Amino acid sequence: MFIVGELINGMYKQVAKAIADKDKVFIQDLAKKQVEAGSFALDLNCGPQSKDPLNDMIWLVETIQEVTDKILCIDSTKYEVIKKAVEIAKNKTMINSANAEDEKLENLVPLAQKHNSALIALAMDKKGIPQNKEQRLELAAKIIGFTQESGFDMQNLFLDPVLMPINVAQAQLVEILDTIRDFKILTEPSPKTIVGLSNISQGAKARSIINRTFAVMGLSYGLDSAILDPLDKKLIDAIKAAELVLNKNIYCDSFLGA
Amino acid sequence: MELEYIEKSSNSITSVILGTGSTSLKVGGEDALPFLYREGKNVSLPIIAHEVFDSAPSDWAKSLKDEFKSVINKPIEWALYCKNELNAKLICLRLSSAHPDFGNNSADKLAKLCRDIYAKVNLPMVIIGCGDDKKDNQVLPECSKALKGKNCYFGNTTIDNYKTIAASCIADGNGVIAHSPIDINIAKQLNILINEVGLPLDKVIINPTVGALGYGLEYAYSIMERARLAALMGDKMLALPFICFIAQESWRAKESKASEKDNPDWGKELERGIYWEAVTANSFLHAGADILVMRHPKAVEIVSKAIKELTNKGIK
Numbered sequence: 044m045f046i047v048g049e050l051i052n053g054m055y056k057q058v059a060k061a062i063a064d065k066d067k068v069f070i071q072d073l074a075k076k077q078v079e080a081g082s083f084a085l086d087l088n089c090g091p092q093s094k095d096p097l098n099d100m101i102w103l104v105e106t107i108q109e110v111t112d113k114i115l116c117i118d119s120t121k122y123e124v125i126k127k128a129v130e131i132a133k134n135k136t137m138i139n140s141a142n143a144e145d146e147k148l149e150n151l152v153p154l155a156q157k158h159n160s161a162l163i164a165l166a167m168d169k170k171g172i173p174q175n176k177e178q179r180l181e182l183a184a185k186i187i188g189f190t191q192e193s194g195f196d197m198q199n200l201f202l203d204p205v206l207m208p209i210n211v212a213q214a215q216l217v218e219i220l221d222t223i224r225d226f227k228i229l230t231e232p233s234p235k236t237i238v239g240l241s242n243i244s245q246g247a248k249a250r251s252i253i254n255r256t257f258a259v260m261g262l263s264y265g266l267d268s269a270i271l272d273p274l275d276k277k278l279i280d281a282i283k284a285a286e287l288v289l290n291k292n293i294y295c296d297s298f299l300g301a
Numbered sequence: 302m303e304l305e306y307i308e309k310s311s312n313s314i315t316s317v318i319l320g321t322g323s324t325s326l327k328v329g330g331e332d333a334l335p336f337l338y339r340e341g342k343n344v345s346l347p348i349i350a351h352e353v354f355d356s357a358p359s360d361w362a363k364s365l366k367d368e369f370k371s372v373i374n375k376p377i378e379w380a381l382y383c384k385n386e387l388n389a390k391l392i393c394l395r396l397s398s399a400h401p402d403f404g405n406n407s408a409d410k411l412a413k414l415c416r417d418i419y420a421k422v423n424l425p426m427v428i429i430g431c432g433d434d435k436k437d438n439q440v441l442p443e444c445s446k447a448l449k450g451k452n453c454y455f456g457n458t459t460i461d462n463y464k465t466i467a468a469s470c471i472a473d474g475n476g477v478i479a480h481s482p483i484d485i486n487i488a489k490q491l492n493i494l495i496n497e498v499g500l501p502l503d504k505v506i507i508n509p510t511v512g513a514l515g516y517g518l519e520y521a522y523s524i525m526e527r528a529r530l531a532a533l534m535g536d537k538m539l540a541l542p543f544i545c546f547i548a549q550e551s552w553r554a555k556e557s558k559a560s561e562k563d564n565p566d567w568g569k570e571l572e573r574g575i576y577w578e579a580v581t582a583n584s585f586l587h588a589g590a591d592i593l594v595m596r597h598p599k600a601v602e603i604v605s606k607a608i609k610e611l612t613n614k615g616i617k
Contacts, residue, residue, distance in 0.1 A: 198309065293531045293539060295490035300497065301538045 044258070044282050045084070045268035047116050047137070048077030049241065051103065051207050053090015063100050070103065071110045080273035084114035084137055087128075087182040096121060107132045114161070115271070122150050129158045137272075140203065141299040143168040143182040148189045161199045162190075164236055166222070168220045172205050174269060176218040179204050180225055201237040201268060202226045208245040209253060216243070216257070220264045227265040254282040262289060307340050308333070310533035313593075314540045315503050316345070317476070321452050328392060328506075329542035334529065335589050336611045337522070343447070347586055347608055349601055350391040350427055350594045351383035352548055353532035355414055356398040362558045364571040365597060376414060380422045387601065393427040393594045394418060399440045400431035408440040412447040426453045427506075427544065427592070428476065434462040439583055440467035449473040454506055456480055460491050467498045475613065476504035476602040478544060483510045485528050485539070492538045497534065506544045510601025513550040513557075513581045525588040551578040552596065579603040586611070600605050 050073055053059040061069040070197055075087055085107060089099040097120060118139040127195045129136045140163040141151040148164075155162040166179040172181045183202050190200055204222040207215050209261040219238075227233045243257050244250035255278040258269060262285045273279060280299050286292045295301070307448040313332040318325055326348055333341025345436050356375045358366075376394070383389035396411050398404035415428060428444055430437035441455050442465060456478025463477070470477050479495055481488035488507055496502055509528065511521040525543060532540035551557060557574035559567065567573060578600035582593045586608065595601050 226322070291534070293485050293489050293492065293538055294536075295486045297490055297493045297497075300493055301489070301536075 044234070044262060044266070044286065045237075045269060046082045046235075046273055046279075046282075047084040047086050047270040048074075048080070048082035048273045049086050049239075049270045050077055050272060050274065051085055051107070052088040052118070053093055053099075054088070055090075059090050059092050062103070065102060067106050070106050074107045075094050075110055077273045078111050078113055078268075080276075082113060082273045084116045085111070086116040086118050086139060086270050088118035089124075089137075096236050097127060100124045101131060102182070104128050104134075106133050108132065116163075119274040125151070126154055129160050130141060131153060132158075134159075135159070137163065137201070139163045140165050141186070142166070143185045148186065152190055152193050152195055154201065156195055157230045159199075159202060161235075162195070162204055163201045164190075165203045166207060167205050171205070174215070176222050176225070179222045180229070183222075183226055183229060183234075187234060191230070197230065197232045197234050200234040203239070205239050206238045206242040206257075208247070209243055210247050211245075220260060222300055223261060223264045223266050236265060237268040237270065238266065240269040251275055251277060254278055258282055259285040262286065310341060312533055312535045312537065312540055313341075314532055314542060315537075317506055317542050319427070319452060319454060321450070323453070324390070326425055331529075331533075331589070331591075332531070333390075335587055340464045345591070346612055348391055348592050349389075349592055349604060350387040350393040351380075351392045351590050351601070352395060352596050353379045354397055355411065356404055358397070358454050359403075362552055362570070362574055364559075364574050365552060367567060368597060377418050377421055380418045380424075384422050384424055387598050389479070391421060391427065391592065392418070392424050393429065394444050395429050396433050396440060396444070396539050399435050399436050400435055403431070404512045405436075408443040411440050412443040415444040415453075416447040419451060420454075426451070427458060427594075428453060428455050428568060429478065430455075432457070434459075437463065438465040441466050444467045445473045448475060450478065454478050457508060458491070458495065458526075460487055460494070463491065463495055464498060467495050467500045467505065470504065471498070471500050476500070476506065478506050478508045479541075480508040481510065483512070483517070483524050485524050485531075488528060488529075489536070489591075492541060496538070502541060505541050507539075507541050508544050508546065511547065511550055511585055512543045512549075513554045513583070514584070515556065516550065516554055516578055516585055518581060521572075522584060522588045525585070525590070529589040543585075543589055544592040544594065545582075545590040546594045547582045547585065547597035548578055548594060549580040567587050572577055575599045575603070583607050 070188045085102045089096045114135045116139050117125050117139040141147040142165040166182040204219050223236050226236050242252040316330040330344045334594045355376050372382045380392050397539040399404040430441050454476045457478045457480035459480050470591045481493045512518050528539045557577045575597050
């Protein structure tokens with residue numbers, strides 16, 4: 044699984060403080076830990092408390108690429124922040140995120156294309172999060188149509204069905220799994236699929252077990268990628284075991300150490 | 302309409318350097334299956350290692366022995382002959398005389414031999430022990446010390462015997478040949494274990510074990526192919542170059558050895574041996590072999606030509 048480490052996010056108090064204090068050591072250490080744990084990309088989000096998201100994001104990008112060459116996932120709702128970050132980044136980038144709104148697609152698809160950046164696109168629009176599989180597929184089809192017309196490399200498109208918390212929308216989760224499988228067959232070559240894994244256990248008590256169970260189930264439905272906590276060792280081990288069962292990796296006795 | 306199906310890999314094979322300076326060689330680095338130049342760059346060419354023994358081999362076919370008659374008892378001259386007459390770029394030295402039952406030569410003596418050959422020939426070297434774990438653990442660390450900093454590769458390390466050899470290679474700036482018995486799971490496991498000891502992955506070459514034509518070639522081929530596909534799809538612990546001991550297998554085949562007198566229908570003994578070696582080698586090129594360990598100059602010539610033809614079309 045293409046793992047995007049989620050921990051550099053201003054929603055966490057310590058991270059917000061490190062961003063405010065420009066504490067390089069803390070952020071770089073967190074980046075290195077996530078890479079060592081198997082992240083291929085690192086999500087960067089300044090958080091709601093940031094007073095100057097543009098400069099905070101620039102600082103995060105520059106600070107983190109000093110210690111890793113992994114992909115930087117620029118997580119912001121503001122176009123100016125994303126634009127500046129992908130422009131100054133030396134590492135490969137991933138934009139988090141577009142959705143099916145015209146304005147988002149018109150801005151972010153050319154930007155991603157110009158900088159050879161990957162693009163996460165959520166299957167939602169101005170009307171909000173869809174309530175069923177058909178709506179999700181319709182929005183995904185719109186995103187794929189737009190990207191194809193722009194000549195965007197499908198390998199760089201990550202479709203997100205928008206994962207709902209289990210204590211809010213339990214009945215939708217089976218549909219979301221089905222949606223992941225259907226995303227993969229919307230076009231050939233297939234787009235990638237991604238979820239923000241922790242969403243599923245938002246507000247729940249036993250979060251880790253819910254997260255890793257969905258990760259394993261998602262993999263069996265064709266989930267390529269997830270934004271998750273790579274320091275949750277049980278989660279990473281479950282993913283590695285699932286990849287063996289799905290014959291995506293070769294078994295060996297020390298597979299957890301690979 | 303031309304049907305086009307192009308696979309893009311998400312991972313590439315680790316590049317491994319053998320030797321140092323102007324004679325050094327780079328293997329690996331593939332980002333597609335062999336010779337598919339529309340799918341990837343496949344920057345490095347497969348390389349042939351010329352096999353040199355530290356003592357005259359007793360079990361070789363007469364036709365093969367005759368070819369090396371003048372040097373077969375003189376490993377330094379043998380290696381020089383490979384370099385000067387056969388245009389060798391890589392020497393594979395086999396220390397069979399270390400074996401307790403076949404000479405029991407000492408670690409000091411063989412370390413000196415390694416040093417002398419390197420000094421005279423100045424080519425990258427792969428050094429293979431006698432196969433007796435206990436003796437290899439005495440001999441190979443001494444040889445590694447004698448070739449300190451020369452970036453040579455020592456083997457075979459196996460799942461039961463890798464620590465001593467890997468540790469001395471770390472200390473001396475050399476690398477290892479990781480040997481598994483036509484078993485993809487063990488190949489991966491051994492790479493992880495060697496890596497955990499502290500040897501970086503770019504100092505490891507996989508010896509997956511091969512079989513000659515008619516003697517398990519297809520099975521060995523399919524294991525290599527599966528490992529290479531897994532590697533290109535992202536399995537870093539299998540994404541290492543392969544070394545294939547072609548001649549060792551092909552010249553053991555009955556078809557290479559049996560005399561013309563006993564089998565008049567089979568044609569000339571020498572031709573059979575050469576073709577058996579060349580066909581075996583050519584097949585493993587397509588399975589992803591990066592280094593082919595070979596013996597007969599004619600077989601080497603045939604395979605070199607094949608490599609050239611297969612790569613010329615791709616590399617612009």
